[in-house]
Amino acid sequence: MTTGHPANGLEDVVHQRVRLGIMAIAHEARQVEFGFLRTRLQLTAGNLGQHLTVLEKAELIRIDKGYEGKRPRTWVTLTAAGQAALRKEITHLKQLIQQVEDTDTTPAPDQ
Amino acid sequence: MTTGHPANGLEDVVHQRVRLGIMAIAHEARQVEFGFLRTRLQLTAGNLGQHLTVLEKAELIRIDKGYEGKRPRTWVTLTAAGQAALRKEITHLKQLIQQVEDTDTTPAPDQ
Numbered sequence: 611m612t613t614g615h616p617a618n619g620l621e622d623v624v625h626q627r628v629r630l631g632i633m634a635i636a637h638e639a640r641q642v643e644f645g646f647l648r649t650r651l652q653l654t655a656g657n658l659g660q661h662l663t664v665l666e667k668a669e670l671i672r673i674d675k676g677y678e679g680k681r682p683r684t685w686v687t688l689t690a691a692g693q694a695a696l697r698k699e700i701t702h703l704k705q706l707i708q709q710v711e712d713t714d715t716t717p718a719p720d721q
Numbered sequence: 722m723t724t725g726h727p728a729n730g731l732e733d734v735v736h737q738r739v740r741l742g743i744m745a746i747a748h749e750a751r752q753v754e755f756g757f758l759r760t761r762l763q764l765t766a767g768n769l770g771q772h773l774t775v776l777e778k779a780e781l782i783r784i785d786k787g788y789e790g791k792r793p794r795t796w797v798t799l800t801a802a803g804q805a806a807l808r809k810e811i812t813h814l815k816q817l818i819q820q821v822e823d824t825d826t827t828p829a830p831d832q
Binding site: 614615616617618620621622625627628630631634635637638649650651652696700703704706707709710711713 | 725726727728729731732733736738739741742745746748749760761762763807811814815817818820821822824
Protein backbone atom coordinates (compact mmCIF):
# COMPACT_ATOMS: atom_id res chain seq x y z
CA MET A 611 0.00 0.00 0.00
CA THR A 612 1.07 3.54 -0.68
CA THR A 613 0.50 6.19 1.95
CA GLY A 614 1.04 9.91 1.71
CA HIS A 615 1.68 11.47 -1.68
CA PRO A 616 1.29 9.62 -5.02
CA ALA A 617 5.02 10.24 -5.63
CA ASN A 618 5.69 7.64 -2.90
CA GLY A 619 4.15 4.98 -5.14
CA LEU A 620 6.58 5.64 -7.97
CA GLU A 621 9.47 3.17 -8.20
CA ASP A 622 12.86 4.48 -9.28
CA VAL A 623 13.56 1.45 -11.48
CA VAL A 624 10.56 2.27 -13.67
CA HIS A 625 10.21 6.01 -13.09
CA GLN A 626 13.71 7.02 -14.24
CA ARG A 627 13.22 9.07 -17.43
CA VAL A 628 15.02 6.81 -19.92
CA ARG A 629 13.66 3.58 -18.46
CA LEU A 630 10.10 4.93 -18.47
CA GLY A 631 10.65 5.75 -22.15
CA ILE A 632 11.99 2.25 -22.89
CA MET A 633 9.04 0.61 -21.16
CA ALA A 634 6.47 2.87 -22.81
CA ILE A 635 7.92 2.18 -26.29
CA ALA A 636 8.23 -1.56 -25.63
CA HIS A 637 4.60 -1.52 -24.51
CA GLU A 638 3.50 0.37 -27.64
CA ALA A 639 5.48 -1.86 -30.00
CA ARG A 640 5.15 -5.23 -28.20
CA GLN A 641 8.73 -6.03 -29.20
CA VAL A 642 11.27 -3.41 -30.03
CA GLU A 643 14.75 -3.43 -31.54
CA PHE A 644 17.79 -1.87 -29.83
CA GLY A 645 18.55 0.51 -32.71
CA PHE A 646 14.96 1.74 -32.80
CA LEU A 647 15.04 2.51 -29.04
CA ARG A 648 18.36 4.35 -29.48
CA THR A 649 16.93 6.58 -32.19
CA ARG A 650 13.61 7.15 -30.50
CA LEU A 651 15.19 8.04 -27.14
CA GLN A 652 18.28 9.78 -28.57
CA LEU A 653 20.75 7.75 -26.52
CA THR A 654 24.25 6.39 -26.94
CA ALA A 655 24.44 2.60 -27.21
CA GLY A 656 26.27 2.48 -23.87
CA ASN A 657 23.67 4.51 -22.02
CA LEU A 658 20.77 2.52 -23.47
CA GLY A 659 22.58 -0.73 -22.68
CA GLN A 660 23.00 0.27 -19.02
CA HIS A 661 19.31 1.06 -18.61
CA LEU A 662 18.29 -2.18 -20.35
CA THR A 663 20.49 -4.09 -17.89
CA VAL A 664 18.71 -2.46 -14.93
CA LEU A 665 15.31 -3.38 -16.38
CA GLU A 666 16.40 -6.93 -17.23
CA LYS A 667 17.81 -7.52 -13.73
CA ALA A 668 14.49 -6.34 -12.30
CA GLU A 669 12.81 -8.86 -14.66
CA LEU A 670 10.73 -6.10 -16.24
CA ILE A 671 11.98 -6.79 -19.79
CA ARG A 672 13.25 -9.81 -21.69
CA ILE A 673 16.23 -9.37 -24.03
CA ASP A 674 16.60 -11.66 -27.05
CA LYS A 675 19.64 -11.61 -29.28
CA GLY A 676 19.51 -12.91 -32.83
CA TYR A 677 20.13 -12.04 -36.45
CA GLU A 678 18.22 -10.24 -39.15
CA GLY A 679 19.99 -11.56 -42.26
CA LYS A 680 23.64 -11.22 -41.27
CA ARG A 681 23.07 -8.31 -38.89
CA PRO A 682 23.07 -8.98 -35.16
CA ARG A 683 19.90 -7.69 -33.52
CA THR A 684 18.79 -7.23 -29.91
CA TRP A 685 15.10 -7.37 -29.22
CA VAL A 686 13.40 -6.02 -26.09
CA THR A 687 10.04 -7.26 -24.82
CA LEU A 688 8.14 -6.25 -21.68
CA THR A 689 7.52 -9.15 -19.31
CA ALA A 690 4.18 -9.55 -17.54
CA ALA A 691 5.84 -8.00 -14.47
CA GLY A 692 7.00 -5.14 -16.68
CA GLN A 693 3.50 -4.56 -17.99
CA ALA A 694 2.19 -4.50 -14.41
CA ALA A 695 4.96 -2.15 -13.27
CA LEU A 696 4.27 0.26 -16.14
CA ARG A 697 0.54 0.19 -15.34
CA LYS A 698 1.28 0.93 -11.66
CA GLU A 699 3.63 3.80 -12.57
CA ILE A 700 0.96 5.32 -14.80
CA THR A 701 -1.71 4.99 -12.11
CA HIS A 702 0.45 6.93 -9.64
CA LEU A 703 1.45 9.53 -12.24
CA LYS A 704 -2.20 10.15 -13.08
CA GLN A 705 -3.02 10.66 -9.39
CA LEU A 706 -0.12 13.09 -9.05
CA ILE A 707 -1.14 15.01 -12.18
CA GLN A 708 -4.76 15.09 -10.98
CA GLN A 709 -3.74 16.60 -7.66
CA VAL A 710 -1.62 19.26 -9.36
CA GLU A 711 -4.37 20.12 -11.84
CA ASP A 712 -7.06 20.23 -9.14
CA THR A 713 -4.97 22.94 -7.46
CA ASP A 714 -4.76 24.92 -10.70
CA THR A 715 -8.53 25.41 -10.64
CA THR A 716 -8.68 26.37 -6.95
CA PRO A 717 -8.16 30.09 -6.29
CA ALA A 718 -5.17 30.86 -4.06
CA PRO A 719 -6.40 31.36 -0.46
CA ASP A 720 -5.02 34.88 -0.02
CA GLN A 721 -5.57 36.39 -3.46
CA MET B 722 11.98 21.47 -29.12
CA THR B 723 11.44 17.83 -28.33
CA THR B 724 11.73 15.23 -31.03
CA GLY B 725 11.06 11.53 -30.84
CA HIS B 726 9.37 10.11 -27.79
CA PRO B 727 7.69 12.25 -25.08
CA ALA B 728 10.20 10.78 -22.58
CA ASN B 729 12.87 12.92 -24.30
CA GLY B 730 11.07 16.02 -23.07
CA LEU B 731 11.31 15.01 -19.42
CA GLU B 732 14.13 16.70 -17.48
CA ASP B 733 15.93 14.68 -14.85
CA VAL B 734 16.05 17.59 -12.39
CA VAL B 735 12.25 17.71 -12.25
CA HIS B 736 11.37 14.14 -13.20
CA GLN B 737 13.29 12.38 -10.42
CA ARG B 738 10.67 10.74 -8.17
CA VAL B 739 11.33 12.67 -4.94
CA ARG B 740 11.82 16.04 -6.65
CA LEU B 741 8.62 15.61 -8.68
CA GLY B 742 6.87 14.95 -5.36
CA ILE B 743 8.40 18.04 -3.75
CA MET B 744 7.37 20.24 -6.68
CA ALA B 745 3.85 18.82 -6.86
CA ILE B 746 3.31 19.37 -3.12
CA ALA B 747 4.84 22.86 -3.22
CA HIS B 748 2.52 23.63 -6.12
CA GLU B 749 -0.52 22.33 -4.24
CA ALA B 750 0.35 24.16 -1.02
CA ARG B 751 1.90 27.36 -2.48
CA GLN B 752 4.42 27.32 0.36
CA VAL B 753 5.35 24.22 2.27
CA GLU B 754 7.32 23.50 5.41
CA PHE B 755 10.31 21.11 5.49
CA GLY B 756 8.78 18.82 8.13
CA PHE B 757 5.54 18.54 6.18
CA LEU B 758 7.44 17.49 3.02
CA ARG B 759 9.42 14.93 5.05
CA THR B 760 6.25 13.33 6.38
CA ARG B 761 4.35 13.48 3.11
CA LEU B 762 7.22 11.98 1.10
CA GLN B 763 8.50 9.63 3.83
CA LEU B 764 12.08 10.84 3.61
CA THR B 765 15.00 11.31 5.95
CA ALA B 766 15.95 14.94 6.57
CA GLY B 767 19.27 14.34 4.80
CA ASN B 768 17.69 12.90 1.68
CA LEU B 769 15.06 15.65 1.47
CA GLY B 770 17.75 18.29 2.04
CA GLN B 771 19.82 16.95 -0.87
CA HIS B 772 16.89 17.08 -3.27
CA LEU B 773 15.94 20.58 -2.14
CA THR B 774 19.51 21.70 -2.84
CA VAL B 775 19.28 20.35 -6.41
CA LEU B 776 15.99 22.18 -6.98
CA GLU B 777 17.28 25.40 -5.40
CA LYS B 778 20.47 25.36 -7.53
CA ALA B 779 18.28 24.94 -10.61
CA GLU B 780 16.27 27.97 -9.35
CA LEU B 781 13.06 25.95 -9.37
CA ILE B 782 12.32 26.55 -5.68
CA ARG B 783 13.05 29.29 -3.17
CA ILE B 784 14.07 28.32 0.36
CA ASP B 785 13.28 30.65 3.25
CA LYS B 786 14.52 30.01 6.77
CA GLY B 787 12.80 31.54 9.75
CA TYR B 788 11.14 30.84 13.07
CA GLU B 789 7.68 29.79 14.16
CA GLY B 790 7.75 30.85 17.82
CA LYS B 791 11.13 29.52 18.94
CA ARG B 792 11.24 26.68 16.42
CA PRO B 793 13.41 27.05 13.35
CA ARG B 794 11.45 26.47 10.17
CA THR B 795 12.40 26.03 6.52
CA TRP B 796 9.85 27.03 3.93
CA VAL B 797 9.84 25.93 0.32
CA THR B 798 8.15 27.87 -2.49
CA LEU B 799 8.06 27.12 -6.22
CA THR B 800 9.57 29.92 -8.31
CA ALA B 801 7.94 31.00 -11.58
CA ALA B 802 10.58 28.85 -13.38
CA GLY B 803 9.59 25.95 -11.10
CA GLN B 804 5.92 26.37 -11.96
CA ALA B 805 6.81 26.38 -15.67
CA ALA B 806 9.08 23.33 -15.29
CA LEU B 807 6.36 21.39 -13.44
CA ARG B 808 3.84 22.32 -16.14
CA LYS B 809 6.23 21.14 -18.87
CA GLU B 810 6.91 17.87 -17.05
CA ILE B 811 3.18 17.22 -16.73
CA THR B 812 2.57 18.01 -20.41
CA HIS B 813 5.17 15.40 -21.46
CA LEU B 814 3.91 12.85 -18.93
CA LYS B 815 0.38 13.20 -20.25
CA GLN B 816 1.60 12.64 -23.83
CA LEU B 817 3.51 9.56 -22.71
CA ILE B 818 0.51 8.19 -20.79
CA GLN B 819 -1.76 8.91 -23.75
CA GLN B 820 0.48 6.93 -26.10
CA VAL B 821 0.60 3.97 -23.72
CA GLU B 822 -3.16 4.02 -23.20
CA ASP B 823 -3.88 4.37 -26.93
CA THR B 824 -1.96 1.12 -27.40
CA ASP B 825 -4.05 -0.61 -24.72
CA THR B 826 -7.17 -0.14 -26.84
CA THR B 827 -5.53 -1.31 -30.10
CA PRO B 828 -5.68 -5.09 -30.64
CA ALA B 829 -2.29 -6.77 -31.00
CA PRO B 830 -1.43 -7.10 -34.71
CA ASP B 831 -1.02 -10.89 -34.71
CA GLN B 832 -3.77 -11.98 -32.35
